[in-house]
Amino acid sequence: MIELTDVHKSFGPKKVLSGVNLTIPRGESMVVIGGSGTGKSVLLKCVLGLMTQDSGTITLDGEDTQKAERDAFLARFGMLFQGGALFDSLPVWQNVAFRLLRGSLARPWPEAREIAVEKLRRVGLTPDVADLYPAELSGGMQKRVGLARAIAAEPEIIFFDEPTTGLDPIMSGVINDLIREIVVEMGATAMTITHDMSSVRVIADKVAMLHGGKVQWTGPVGDMDASGDPYLTQFISGSAEGPIEAVR
Amino acid sequence: MKPLTYPLAALGRATLGFLAMVGRVAIFAGQSLSHIIRPPFYPREFLNALLNIGYFSLPVVGLTAIFTGAALALQIYSGGQRFSAEAVVPQIVAIGMVRELGPVLVGLMIAARVTSSIAAEIATMKVTEQIDALVTLSTHPMKYLTAPRVLAAILVVPALVGIGDIIGIMGGYIVGTKQLGFAPGAYINNTWNFLETADIVSSLVKGAVFGFIAAVMGCYHGMNSGRGAQGVGRATKTSVEAAAILILAANFLLTSFFFAT
Numbered sequence: 001m002i003e004l005t006d007v008h009k010s011f012g013p014k015k016v017l018s019g020v021n022l023t024i025p026r027g028e029s030m031v032v033i034g035g036s037g038t039g040k041s042v043l044l045k046c047v048l049g050l051m052t053q054d055s056g057t058i059t060l061d062g063e064d065t066q067k068a069e070r071d072a073f074l075a076r077f078g079m080l081f082q083g084g085a086l087f088d089s090l091p092v093w094q095n096v097a098f099r100l101l102r103g104s105l106a107r108p109w110p111e112a113r114e115i116a117v118e119k120l121r122r123v124g125l126t127p128d129v130a131d132l133y134p135a136e137l138s139g140g141m142q143k144r145v146g147l148a149r150a151i152a153a154e155p156e157i158i159f160f161d162e163p164t165t166g167l168d169p170i171m172s173g174v175i176n177d178l179i180r181e182i183v184v185e186m187g188a189t190a191m192t193i194t195h196d197m198s199s200v201r202v203i204a205d206k207v208a209m210l211h212g213g214k215v216q217w218t219g220p221v222g223d224m225d226a227s228g229d230p231y232l233t234q235f236i237s238g239s240a241e242g243p244i245e246a247v248r
Numbered sequence: 249m250k251p252l253t254y255p256l257a258a259l260g261r262a263t264l265g266f267l268a269m270v271g272r273v274a275i276f277a278g279q280s281l282s283h284i285i286r287p288p289f290y291p292r293e294f295l296n297a298l299l300n301i302g303y304f305s306l307p308v309v310g311l312t313a314i315f316t317g318a319a320l321a322l323q324i325y326s327g328g329q330r331f332s333a334e335a336v337v338p339q340i341v342a343i344g345m346v347r348e349l350g351p352v353l354v355g356l357m358i359a360a361r362v363t364s365s366i367a368a369e370i371a372t373m374k375v376t377e378q379i380d381a382l383v384t385l386s387t388h389p390m391k392y393l394t395a396p397r398v399l400a401a402i403l404v405v406p407a408l409v410g411i412g413d414i415i416g417i418m419g420g421y422i423v424g425t426k427q428l429g430f431a432p433g434a435y436i437n438n439t440w441n442f443l444e445t446a447d448i449v450s451s452l453v454k455g456a457v458f459g460f461i462a463a464v465m466g467c468y469h470g471m472n473s474g475r476g477a478q479g480v481g482r483a484t485k486t487s488v489e490a491a492a493i494l495i496l497a498a499n500f501l502l503t504s505f506f507f508a509t
Binding site: 081103105 | 288290296372373376377378380381383384385386387
């Protein structure tokens with residue numbers, strides 16, 4: 001279980017997170033929504049330790065993430081980055097098997113390659129993609145490779161940062177379905193950041209909406225439409241009229 | 249604050265900013281060295297860096313050295329004629345190339361070619377979240393990106409300097425024997441007999457120090473780049489400027505250390 005308690009984070013005078021409280025139970029898929037610049041990615045990076053919160057605590061199964069042993073802590077995570085963040089200098093299969101070629105999870109190269117090809121197949125890519133370089137792939141294929149890399153070491157927890165940004169609606173649907181299938185199949189705890197409502201409806205068990213540096217609303221995805229929260233209602237409808245200012 | 253004190257305040261801020269940056273670079277350089285000797289090691293990245301910094305720099309180093317050696321021979325001959333000392337061409341070309349021009353020119357070429365490439369590559373990795381991805385994949389960016397490049401540069405730049413010295417002397421030899429009328433055997437004898445062990449050692453030590461500076465500057469500015477294309481461009485430009493200036497400053501200090509009596 002991931003638990004955030006009163007998490008604050010500022011960049012100079014700009015307060016991005018001002019007292020976030022959020023609990024993600026084990027095996028549940030939490031989707032964090034909110035407008036651009038509301039601190040969704042900062043929140044995720046604080047959980048992973050890529051940024052340090054100014055105050056408040058973040059715990060994983062009761063252990064403070066800042067005090068945890070880094071390698072063991074990170075070995076439990078997989079992450080799909082917004083732009084894929086694939087390593088340009090490595091072929092696709094080495095990107096997918098990156099963790100399996102180095103460090104405590106290292107395996108022989110043929111075995112790692114076999115696992116990489118299998119993970120690529122799992123995300124709908126054929127083995128001939130394995131030897132291409134990331135620059136040779138389309139945006140949708142890069143997302144799939146990023147997804148394959150995120151699940152390659154079978155992590156307990158997977159983070160997805162804007163998984164459908166920059167994709168056409170059909171490819172977005174394919175990626176959403178893949179994420180849902182994989183999360184259910186692996187029984188993983190998932191945290192997704194998005195402002196794509198179609199992703200929310202497919203991926204989420206629970207939804208949390210960030211606004212003004214705090215969790216504005218949280219609850220099961222099924223309760224979202226009838227929440228009665230004016231901020232959430234405006235966000236779902238995409239209306240310019242409402243408590244969320246259109247010009248930020 | 250009174251307007252009269254503005255320039256002083258600006259000077260103070262600039263001084264503090266400069267000292268803070270020197271401190272950050274020094275800490276980064278120390279961390280780079282400490283990661284070189286602490287596991288895990290990434291031999292594949294190290295071999296790639298050896299190839300990129302060493303092997304692929306050979307053409308530019310060779311061409312720079314041969315033209316410099318050739319021009320140096322012409323200059324010494326022409327200048328030497330003024331006081332009937334044109335016979336010292338082989339000796340001065342050798343000492344000039346090995347003690348100064350070889351290491352400095354190779355260092356500057358490495359700064360132009362390697363420092364810029366390292367800074368641009370790492371800065372792009374930062375901008376595209378590849379550095380964050382490394383961290384989430386339980387890989388320390390300093391160990392994976394910085395340590396192999398710094399170690400490779402420390403080891404391979406002295407070799408490049410040695411090769412540059414030899415090719416530079418060859419450039420002088422070609423001009424000396426084909427254009428200025430020196431006897432080939434005498435030219436080589438004069439070169440070989442004049443050089444001392446200290447000349448060669450200083451050349452190689454300078455190469456190692458310049459390689460360290462070039463790689464550390466590339467990695468530091470890449471890792472600390474700003475956002476977007478402008479951030480990458482600025483990191484690349486600053487890294488080359490800083491590496492070139494530090495190489496020239498280090499050259500003065502090393503020359504003082506080896507040869508000032």
